[in-house]
Amino acid sequence: MRxxxxxxxxxxxxxxxxxxxxxxxxGLDVLxxxxxxxxGNKQWPKPHADAGGTVSTDPDDLDxxxxxxxxTHREADANDPTWGYLRVGPADHSRAxxxxxxxxxxxxxxxxxxxxxxxxxFANHPRAYPYAINEQPHxxxxxxxxxxxxQLNEENTSTQQAPMTGKEEVFIExxxxxxxxxIETKNVTETGWRPQANAVEVPGRQTATGEPLNSEYEGSFxxxxxxxxxxxxxxxxxxxxxxxxxxxxxxxxxxxxxxYVPRALDTNKDxxxxxxxxxxxxxxxxxxxxxxxxxxEATGVTFRDSWSGQTQTVEADTIILAGGCIxxxxxxxxxxxxDDGWVGKGLTTHWFDWVVGVYDEETIEDINPDMKHMDPYxxxxxxxxxxxxxxxxMEDIGMSPGLVSYADYLxxxxxxxxxxxxxxxxxxxxxxxxxxKELKRRMSNYRQTKALLILTDDxxxxxxxxxxxxxxxxxxxxxPKVKWEPHPEDDAKRDELSRIAARIxxxxxxxxxxxxxxxxxxxxxxxxxRMGKVLDSNAxxxxxxxxxxxxxxxxxxxxxxxxxxxxxxxLALRTADRIADLYF
Amino acid sequence: xxGIGGLAALSMSNATIADVQAAVNDQLPxxxxxxxxxxxxxxxxxxxxxxxxxxxxxxHVPGGxxxxxxxxLIWDFNHFQEIRSEMVTEKLDLLANEAAMPRSMFELTLxxxxxxxxxxxxxxxxxxxxxxxxxxxxxxxxxxxxLTFGAVERYETSFVDLDTSAEGVAEFEIRVxxxxxxxxxxxxxxxYAPAFTLVFDVVAAEFLVRGxxxxxxxxxxxxxxxxxxxxxxxxxxxxxxWTIVDGSIIDDLDELLSPLVPDLGILKFVVMAVNGLHGFxxxxxxxxxxxxxxxxxxERKMQKPAGAVQSRKQSDYPGPAxxxxxxxxxxxxxxxxxxxxxxxxxxxxxSGDDVLSGIGGEN
Numbered sequence: 001m002r003x004x005x006x007x008x009x010x011x012x013x014x015x016x017x018x019x020x021x022x023x024x025x026x027g028l029d030v031l032x033x034x035x036x037x038x039x040g041n042k043q044w045p046k047p048h049a050d051a052g053g054t055v056s057t058d059p060d061d062l063d064x065x066x067x068x069x070x071x072t073h074r075e076a077d078a079n080d081p082t083w084g085y086l087r088v089g090p091a092d093h094s095r096a097x098x099x100x101x102x103x104x105x106x107x108x109x110x111x112x113x114x115x116x117x118x119x120x121x122f123a124n125h126p127r128a129y130p131y132a133i134n135e136q137p138h139x140x141x142x143x144x145x146x147x148x149x150x151q152l153n154e155e156n157t158s159t160q161q162a163p164m165t166g167k168e169e170v171f172i173e174x175x176x177x178x179x180x181x182x183i184e185t186k187n188v189t190e191t192g193w194r195p196q197a198n199a200v201e202v203p204g205r206q207t208a209t210g211e212p213l214n215s216e217y218e219g220s221f222x223x224x225x226x227x228x229x230x231x232x233x234x235x236x237x238x239x240x241x242x243x244x245x246x247x248x249x250x251x252x253x254x255x256x257x258x259x260y261v262p263r264a265l266d267t268n269k270d271x272x273x274x275x276x277x278x279x280x281x282x283x284x285x286x287x288x289x290x291x292x293x294x295x296x297e298a299t300g301v302t303f304r305d306s307w308s309g310q311t312q313t314v315e316a317d318t319i320i321l322a323g324g325c326i327x328x329x330x331x332x333x334x335x336x337x338x339d340d341g342w343v344g345k346g347l348t349t350h351w352f353d354w355v356v357g358v359y360d361e362e363t364i365e366d367i368n369p370d371m372k373h374m375d376p377y378x379x380x381x382x383x384x385x386x387x388x389x390x391x392x393x394m395e396d397i398g399m400s401p402g403l404v405s406y407a408d409y410l411x412x413x414x415x416x417x418x419x420x421x422x423x424x425x426x427x428x429x430x431x432x433x434x435x436x437k438e439l440k441r442r443m444s445n446y447r448q449t450k451a452l453l454i455l456t457d458d459x460x461x462x463x464x465x466x467x468x469x470x471x472x473x474x475x476x477x478x479x480p481k482v483k484w485e486p487h488p489e490d491d492a493k494r495d496e497l498s499r500i501a502a503r504i505x506x507x508x509x510x511x512x513x514x515x516x517x518x519x520x521x522x523x524x525x526x527x528x529x530r531m532g533k534v535l536d537s538n539a540x541x542x543x544x545x546x547x548x549x550x551x552x553x554x555x556x557x558x559x560x561x562x563x564x565x566x567x568x569x570x571l572a573l574r575t576a577d578r579i580a581d582l583y584f
Numbered sequence: 585x586x587g588i589g590g591l592a593a594l595s596m597s598n599a600t601i602a603d604v605q606a607a608v609n610d611q612l613p614x615x616x617x618x619x620x621x622x623x624x625x626x627x628x629x630x631x632x633x634x635x636x637x638x639x640x641x642x643x644h645v646p647g648g649x650x651x652x653x654x655x656x657l658i659w660d661f662n663h664f665q666e667i668r669s670e671m672v673t674e675k676l677d678l679l680a681n682e683a684a685m686p687r688s689m690f691e692l693t694l695x696x697x698x699x700x701x702x703x704x705x706x707x708x709x710x711x712x713x714x715x716x717x718x719x720x721x722x723x724x725x726x727x728x729x730x731l732t733f734g735a736v737e738r739y740e741t742s743f744v745d746l747d748t749s750a751e752g753v754a755e756f757e758i759r760v761x762x763x764x765x766x767x768x769x770x771x772x773x774x775x776y777a778p779a780f781t782l783v784f785d786v787v788a789a790e791f792l793v794r795g796x797x798x799x800x801x802x803x804x805x806x807x808x809x810x811x812x813x814x815x816x817x818x819x820x821x822x823x824x825x826w827t828i829v830d831g832s833i834i835d836d837l838d839e840l841l842s843p844l845v846p847d848l849g850i851l852k853f854v855v856m857a858v859n860g861l862h863g864f865x866x867x868x869x870x871x872x873x874x875x876x877x878x879x880x881x882x883e884r885k886m887q888k889p890a891g892a893v894q895s896r897k898q899s900d901y902p903g904p905a906x907x908x909x910x911x912x913x914x915x916x917x918x919x920x921x922x923x924x925x926x927x928x929x930x931x932x933x934x935s936g937d938d939v940l941s942g943i944g945g946e947n
Contacts, residue, residue, distance in 0.1 A: 049882045073904035074890060076868035082660045083881040093881040095753065096666040096773045103849035105829045105856045131934040147925035161919055163912035172915065186920045189934050195915045203912055214911050221907030231907030244906050309751055370911070377901065378908045384915070389936030401899040406863025410629075411856070415826050418819060433859060435629045435822065437636060443867065444640050446899040471847045473671050473683040475751075519856065 001055070001277040004031035005584065007301055007316040009284045009331065010551060011038075012116020013565050014572040015322035016260035016278075017153070018550040021576035023267040023274035028584060030276045031314065032264075033303050035283035035323070036112030037091035039119075040067030040241070040248050040257065044280065048085060048093035051307035055279040059265040062248040064223070064241070071239035075402040078238035079120065081109070086120050086239060088112045090306045091281050100326065101469040101481045105413060106520040108482060110324060114280055115257030117324070117523075118565060120237045122381040122397070123199040123253045125159040125566035127186055129389040129457075132560030138460065138530065139556040140537035143187075149570035150186070156263070157199035157254040159566065164195065165232065165379030166371050167450045170359065171396040173367050174508030175386060178500075183387060188562075191388045196395070197566070199254040200380060205229030215370070223250060234377040234398055256569075281306045284323070285476050287335040288313060289544065296338070298547035304475065318583050322551040322572070325525035326480050329466045329553065332529070334477035338543040342533040344467055346460030347482075348558035350392070350524040351490045353454035353498050354516040355428065356408045357505030358445050367508070373447040376404065382453070386500070391493045392456040392561035394501050401446050407516070408451055409434035409442060414517035427502035428515040442514075452501040455561040456494040460527045461487060484520045526564050529553035538578040539571065546583065550575045614658050614778065615760035615767035616809030617736045621781035622654035624807045625825075628818035629862050643897045648866050651894050652877070656865035657858065659878045661777035669747055669754045689846045690743065690756070690774060694782070697737040697761075702811075703728040706786065709843045721836055723793055731789035733782060734811035737761040741775055762809060774846065780854055782844050784825070785811035790833055791824040792816075798823070828855045867895045869903065 006022055008015045011034035022028040038044050042063045043053030047070070070085065072078065078086050082097055088110045089097030100108055111117045127150050133143040153159070164172070175193040183192040204213025208225035211217055213232070221231045223246035230252040231242045240253045249262035267273040286302040300315035321328045329344030337343075361372045376398025386394045399407070414420050414432035422431050434442055442449070469481035486494070502513045529549045531539055539554045541547040550572040552564050559567050630648035637645050648654075673684040696705040703724070707713060714724035733739070738761035743754055758775040760767045769775065789812045792801060799817035807814040816824055827833040829852050834841070841848055864870070870877060871894055874887030890896060890903025923929070 046882075074869050074886070076864060076870040077881075077884075080660070080864050080868075080870075082663050085881070094772075096663050099665045101847065101850065102853045105852045107853075107856060107860065129934070129936070130930050131936055134930075135934050143930070144925045144928055147928065151922070151925075161914055161916055164915050165910050165912045168915075182916070184916060184921055186922045187928060187930060189931055189936065191936065194920075197920070213909065215909050217909040227907070232910050232912065233905055233907055235904055238904070242906060378910050379912065389934070391936070400868075400904070401896065401901045402863055402866075402868030404863075405867035405899075406860050410859045410863045412859075413829075415830060416819070416822050419823065433822075436631055436818075437633050439630065440633055440636060440644055440898060441640070443895075443899050444644060446901060471685070471689075472665075473685060474666070475668050475671070478683055 001029060001031045001275065004029045004314065004316045005274070006030045006318050006320060006579065007314060008032040008320045008322055008550070009301060010034060010116065010322035010324060010327065011114040011261070011278055011280070012322060012324055012551060013118035013256045014551045014568045015320070016256045016264050017569045018320055018322065018572040018576045019276050020260050020264040020267070021573050022580065023264065023276045026274065026576070026580035026584060027272070028274040028580065030274065031316070032276065032278040033282040033284055033301070034114050034278065034280045035306065035327070036089070036114070036280060038114040038278070038280035039070045039085070040064060042066065047091050051281070055277050057265065057268050057275065057277045059262055059269065062262055062265070064247040064251065065245055067241045067248055067251070068244050071241040073235045073238045075238060075400050079403065086111045086113070092307065099472060099474060099479050101472060101479055104483070104520065106484065106522065107411065108326070108522040110326070114261060114278060115255045118255040119239055119257065121255060121565060122236050123255065124382055124385070124395065124563040125154065125157065125197045125199045126385065126562035128562055128567045129387070129560030130187055130189060131389045132457065132557060136459070136557055138532055140532045146567070146570055146574070149573045150566060152573060153566055153569045154197070157259040158201045159197050159199045160202065161195035162198045162200065162380050162383035163203050163230070163232070164383060166364070166368050167374040167376060167379065167398045168384040168396060169368050170364065170374060170450070170508050171384050171504065174504035174506070177507035178503050180386065188387045189389055193384065193386045196383050196385050198380065198383070199259060201229040201252045203230040203232050230380070232379050234379060234381045234400065236381045237399060237403055283476055284331060285311070285334065287319060287331065287337060287547065288315070289337070292545055295543070295545055297545040318546045318548065318579055320548045320550045320575070320579070322549070324551050325528040325553040326466050326482060328549060328551055329528050330468070330480040333468050340543065342462065342530065344528050345462045345465040346530050346533060347465040347484055347528040348458045348460050348526045349484055349520060349522050350558055350561055351456035351458040351486045351494050352521050352523070353494050353518050354407055354451050355454065355498050355501035355505065356449060356451045356514040356516065357508070357510035358442065358512040359448045359509060360511050361448070363509035363511070364448065374398065374450055375447050376450050386504070388497070389560055390457070392454065392497050394455060394497055395453045396450060397453050398450050401443065404446060404449065405439070405443055408449065408514065409439055409516070411518055411521070412516050413519035427499055427506060428513045431515045431517055434514070452504065454494055454497045454501060455524070455563070456490055456497060457561040458486060458490045458558050460530060460557050465528050482522065484522060524564050526552045526555040526558050531556045538582060539575040540582070548575055548579060614769065616762055617734050617760060617811065618658060618778040618781050619654055620734070620807035620810035620814055621784060622657045622777070623649055624804070624810055624814040624821055625858060626653045626657070626862070627806065628821045629859065630866055631818065646894055648862065651866060651871035653862065653865050655878050656870055657861050658777040660857070660861055661780060662771055662775055663773050664776050665774050666772070667754045667774055668752065670751045672746060672748050672754065674748065687743070687746065690741070692741055692843050694739040696733055701728050701731070702733050703731045706731070706840060710840055712839060717840070720839060722790070722840070726793040727789050730792045730812060731786060732811045733785050734814065735762040735809035736811070739778070739782065741779070744770060776845070779845050781813070783841055783851065784813040786837060786841055787828060787833055788813040788816055788824050790837055791827055796823060796827060825855050825858060828852060867899065869893055869896065871895070
């Protein structure tokens with residue numbers, strides 16, 4: 001694409017949504033530059049070993065069977081932060097990941113690729129709490145203005161209520177016994193529990209035998225044999241390319257490479273619409289500007305091909321930054337764009353915690369008479385949640401054992417459980433790292449174990465965020481230095497949610513409850529380039545004309561605690577409309 | 585010379601670069617000090633547990649060392665950060681290029697033999713004296729009594745054929761002299777794995793000086809090449825690591841440790857990783873890659889069914905599947921109510937029923 005109207009920097013969860021809207025609804029030509037790999041595209045048959053093609057504009061380039069080969073469903077293969085196919089780094093897997101300087105006991109979990117961090121998400125798509133938009137003082141727009149974009153995004157991503165399997169039935173037992181009501185709206189203003197709204201198709205929408213998908217089903221799970229919809233595998237953190245053999249667009253879980261990229265490329269086949277070109281392995285290193293009347297104006301970007309090392313500048317009428325909460329401010333600062341003190345700052349990350357319940361067979365059998373195990377790898381990873389607007393939320397989660405061992409027992413800020421006393425007034429039995437014989441015992445109970453993820457409503461603070469590191473640089477400039485620490489208010493909210501989680505476990509009959517006391521896990525990152533601070537109500541930079549941000553960094557706070565993908569994509573769709581109104 | 589494959593090692597004296605190249609495919613994962621230090625961590629977190637056989641079954645006896653988990657830790661740390669040749673400068677004046685990194689940040693030689701104690705060697709490297717340690721609030725004599733880098737006689741990290749005028753991934757050479765042997769590795773990333781083991785020895789010595797240990801240290805025959813760290817009892821090794829995160833040990837040791845790692849600030853992250861990598865390694869299918877487990881990712885191949893690897897048998901997880909025939913239901917008939925935006929009719933007070941007072945964000 002020689003003369004795009006818009007360049008989008010980053011093909012993560014949000015960039016492709018904006019690109020689709022600009023081309024589909026406004027007839028604009030959009031070039032999307034992605035720093036990482038592209039999986040499931042015939043132009044890059046070995047994306048981690050060979051440079052492959054340059055750019056893709058044809059939806060027929062997408063190949064679901066190729067995606068099945070690349071996404072092996074194995075945990076280490078997928079999730080190892082250094083060498084997994086879902087990591088932050090160059091596509092070339094003989095090279096190390098991109099370095100971020102992090103001076104804390106903390107973990108940053110992101111993915112650089114077409115689809116971005118949505119490649120490993122659980123596809124949970126709750127909306128922000130209306131409270132967080134309208135009654136926290138951060139947002140320049142009302143909740144009601146986002147609702148039509150939520151509705152559009154939910155339609156595009158097949159968002160619906162998640163299915164309940166064994167572990168969810170146990171959660172519902174606990175939440176109900178603890179006295180919490182079922183919430184029956186997407187616009188949550190009261191405390192209670194509800195099925196997840198998630199971007200995964202209905203399980204077994206069609207099956208290979210025409211029989212329903214339940215424990216009696218003995219047919220195939222292959223698309224070629226007629227299976228459609230979710231296959232109830234809990235491998236969403238490994239990429240989830242199910243059902244196998246399905247075309248990319250028909251994979252059940254709608255990460256943005258599934259939910260948005262195919263429909264963005266479809267615009268190229270319709271002469272009445274604009275065009276979308278996506279170029280992976282293209283890391284943007286600079287934003288080009290010119291002086292305007294009393295301000296500066298973005299005119300293009302310079303990017304570096306991560307295989308050849310060659311750089312190239314491309315001009316456009318408007319630029320959208322969608323590299324994520326770390327890379328967007330990093331690029332901004334390395335490009336020398338104006339910083340009034342909030343660029344990269346105000347990072348929120350849902351001050352997580354993780355409360356683990358271990359159950360015995362009799363308890364499970366009482367709740368689900370046909371089962372002896374909850375089998376956390378069966379069903380969706382997270383299909384039921386709890387909401388408490390003003391404090392945060394929580395999610396019931398089951399995963400495969402490597403992830404479980406890390407999240408349940410090997411990630412803590414409390415020290416080792418053998419040295420960590422438990423306050424007898426608290427509702428958990430143990431706290432901190434679990435190692436040695438006790439770790440093996442707990443993991444031998446893996447199939448009877450599930451966890452509740454605490455998502456605390458942390459508010460943006462200027463002390464938290466991304467700056468340029470003054471020690472290390474890489475081929476893209478100074479590396480990002482990342483810092484996030486909770487405010488004491490956040491700790492109080494998190495403690496309250498953790499107590500509720502422990503109570504829900506115990507009300508369901510858990511025989512052992514463990515609180516991990518996680519250190520910061522930077523996964524749900526939001527608001528490091530906030531609307532209301534760095535951006536105006538159109539998500540255009542206050543200090544640079546024609547430069548927009550359309551990723552989770554544009555969110556004005558942490559949404560009250562709900563998972564950010566639905567809100568990030570909804571806002572990106574709105575920003576695309578605003579760009580078309582303002583400049584085209 | 586290709587460092588791809590990451591772990592090239594050989595054992596010989598006076599080795600040349602060509603010798604190193606010839607040994608690029610050698611499978612020795614590291615020098616013995618490095619290996620024994622990580623082995624001692626693996627053994628503290630995931631030991632062999634014969635006592636669990638009667639309780640849970642024989643598959644629960646083997647530990648992390650039976651799966652060679654130390655190789656996983658070493659591989660991951662050694663592939664953690666790439667350094668680009670064109671970003672390195674020989675000059676100390678960095679003002680000319682703000683992004684440049686000085687060559688000296690990445691190169692060091694620690695000579696423990698011949699200069700006196702292991703602490704003397706470190707002081708020499710850090711350009712400090714025992715008197716300086718006093719000013720830093722450290723008891724030099726006590727530290728000297730405690731600190732040993734075990735079998736390490738000489739430790740050197742240097743660039744291989746650094747050409748700062750050419751773009752590309754810099755390669756590093758690591759040489760460790762132990763007894764009469766020299767262990768070489770050529771890596772295309774900064775060799776963090778061996779560097780961290782030296783840090784752990786120094787932190788362990790200070791841990792002992794402060795009396796934070798609960799059991800007396802003693803030479804450990806399981807880890808004969810290890811230093812102070814490996815002489816700690818298993819739980820004390822973990823307590824020692826934890827003092828890096830919680831406790832001022834790293835701040836107090838800052839000047840003494842600073843030559844050993846390009847940026848000491850990452851050490852708290854490293855402690856997170858040392859623990860967490862047991863999950864990413866041991867409890868995933870990693871050990872099922874068999875002889876390919878420390879190849880580059882494109883070369884790794886599963887050599888066992890995912891459910892047949894040691895830790896998978898211990899967790900009773902059968903490995904990934906294409907789908908599950910499982911019973912499920914929707915909890916809400918007909919889904920959620922969702923009126924159009926102009927008919928939302930939200931309550932006047934959206935703040936929920938139990939708002940904790942926030943600070944409003946801003947600062």
